[in-house]
Amino acid sequence: MEQKAAQNGKETITLRDDLQDSVTYLEKFLGQNEDIVFRHFRIFGNFSAFLCYFSEHANPSEINTDILKPLMYPPEHIEKNPPDISNLVEVMIKEVLYQSKVKTITDWEVLIEGLFQGDTIMLIDGVNSGLKIGTRKLKERSIDEPRTELVVLGPREGFIEQLGTNIGLLRYRLPTSDLVIKTMKIGKFTKTKVAVCYIKSVTDPELIKEVEDRLSKIEFDSVLDSGIIEQFIEDNPYSPFPQIQTTERPDRTVGNLIEGRVAILTQGSPFALILPTVFNQFYQTTEDYTNRFLMGNFIRMIRILALVFSLIFPSMYVSFIAFNPELLPTEFAVAVSGGRAGVPFPAVIEVLVIEVAMEILREATVRLPQQVGGALSIVGVLIIGQAAVEAGFASPVTVVVIAIATIGSFATPVYTAAFALRMLRFPILILAGTFGLYGVVIGAILIFNHMLSLKSFGVPYMSPVSPPDKEGMKDVVVRSPLWKMKSRPRFLQPQDIDRVGAKTQDLRDRRRVPGPFDDSN
Structure with missing residues (x-):
């Protein structure tokens, strides 16, 4: 039977030098599985050995060519001067096996764990340790463009599962x-x-x-x-x-x-x-830095505007219609009232129903096969929206407001942040339907206070706005030119604070050198 040894307070099962005992234990532990391969053979024709691996998880061709063949048909110098049992493992690793990932293991748990990960394990009669040989074979998809973070200008490589x-x-x-x-x-x-x-x-x-x-x-x-x-x-x-x-x-x-x-x-x-x-990372993209800073800042400002729209635009609409119509231009207020003349619900109920319908449509689009999902989104937006307006279930202005808010959430580059804004849209909407503009302001203050209270691994969530950080503020609403972002964000407590070298700074600060076609030349 296997020996038990205490290691770091934990009892571990170690191998013994009796091959038959070890094989019996291994067969009993693994049970009857069709994808396990057991292989008995003799090393150099003298030493009994046993090989075990999962056929669909390891590389059989590599096992046959790099392990079994050189051990069963050894090199000429090994045949003339065969090793004894005391130095057999050392000779195998250093002179015979065509494998770089070979480890000698004495703990059964470690050995079996390697087996489940795709390695091949080898047991030798008379040796109280096993060999774990790296033969893992796993099919992986190729590196392609990220699905959730698309860019126009920037690298096209994305992580995969390996x-x-x-x-x-x-x-x-x-x-x-x-x-x-x-x-x-x-x-x-x-x-x-x-x-x-x-x-x-x-x-x-x-x-x-x-x-x-x-x-x-x-x-x-x-x-x-x-x-x-x-x-x-x-x-x-x-x-x-x-x-x-x-x-x-x-x-x-x-x-x-x-x-x-x-x-x-x-x-x-x-x-x-x-x-x-920190929060500002959720509306930043790779293109903010690969584009020239004027172009990147223009796109970022549009993205921030879309983020605000996705959060409070439906609530502002409800508060104006239900509580403060005097804040709207007269002609627009009349047009909105005319559009809502046949709607049987209050504005807040109308917007909530359309919002819920939009969320259901969005979820259905994600879960359906790709070939059908696109068609469903078009049907939902065009046909269902138009039918709801014609049936008097919703006003045209409400559909437009919800559409703008939904498009705004799509413009948020990070899915988890966009989802948070979608969830918060509903409580603010209820506050707006209850208290009007006061409800919108109260909801915004509560959200902002909550964000101020958050921390991520000790770093305030609203950094570098609160607490203020001069260098960090260069990349919040707008991004400064790269050569002016001299230091790393201080709220991260970096060991090396400098980001821009002195030569680069001098390159940007010096006067323009006259060109070869200037009149002065």
Whole structure:
């Protein structure tokens, strides 16, 4: 039977040198599964050995060519001078096996865990350890353009589900020894590999310690996506606002790492978690920085305007119609009243019904197959909206207001932030229907106060507005030219504060040099 040893207060099962005992234990533990391959053979014709792997998870061709063949038909110098049992494993690893990922393991739990991850395990009679050989084979989709963060000007690469590939995308963009990647496994059954990424010369050590501490305390059955990790480590789970940013863009992840943030990558998820997060990150895009700053600022201002529209435009409409029609121009007020003449509901009920119908339509569009979803959205917007107006169920102005608010939410580049605004639209709408403009103001104040109370890993959510940060304010509503953003945001407590070198600053500040076609020449 297998020996039991105490390691760090935990009892572990270790291998013995009796091959038959080990094979019996392994067969009993794995049970009857059709995809498990058991293979008995002899190493160099002298030593009994046993090979085990999952046929659909490992690479059989690699096992046959790089493991079995050189062990069953050894090199000439091994045949002339065969090793004995004491140095057999060393000779196999250093002189025979055509594999770079070979580890000697004495713990059954570690060995079987590698087996489930696609490795091949080898047991040898007379040796009280096993070999874990990296033969994992997993089909992965190709790197393509991110689905949720499209850009006109910018890179077209996005993360995929394979952690190794995603780490490679970061290494490709950050070819520096300062990039540190630490991995751990989370999940009782899934044992999901999670990578914590940061730049050691920039990121605050206290932030790194806090992130690793929170991750190490997660004890959960299964971690299938980065969103599950987000729910365990966020500061306020009851807030509608996300306190951790998700992105599937490597370039955006690298930009945040350089500012002093930490990225968390999860095996099986194409989304990286960026933390700490502040609110202004949710209306910024990659194009804000790849475009010239005038163009980028113009687009950002439109995006912020759309964000405000998506939150309070329906509420403002209800408050004007139901409580303060005198604030509207006379001709417009008359036109709106005429359009609502046959509507049997108060304005707030009318807007709520249309809003709920729009949310249902949006959800149905997402869940339907892609070939049908586009057609449904067109049918819902055009036909159902027109039918509701003609039937007297809603006024034309109400449909226009809801359409503008919906389009505004589509303009918000981060899905989780757009979803938060969609949820908050309903309580503000009810306040507007109850108290008019006072209700809208009260709702806005409550939301703003809530945002001021939030923190993300110790960083105030409304930074750099509150508390104020001069350097951070250069990239809030509008972005300053890159050469004027001299320092990293101070609210992240970076170790290296400087972002723009002296030569670049001198290049932008010096006088214009006369060109070859100037008259002065």
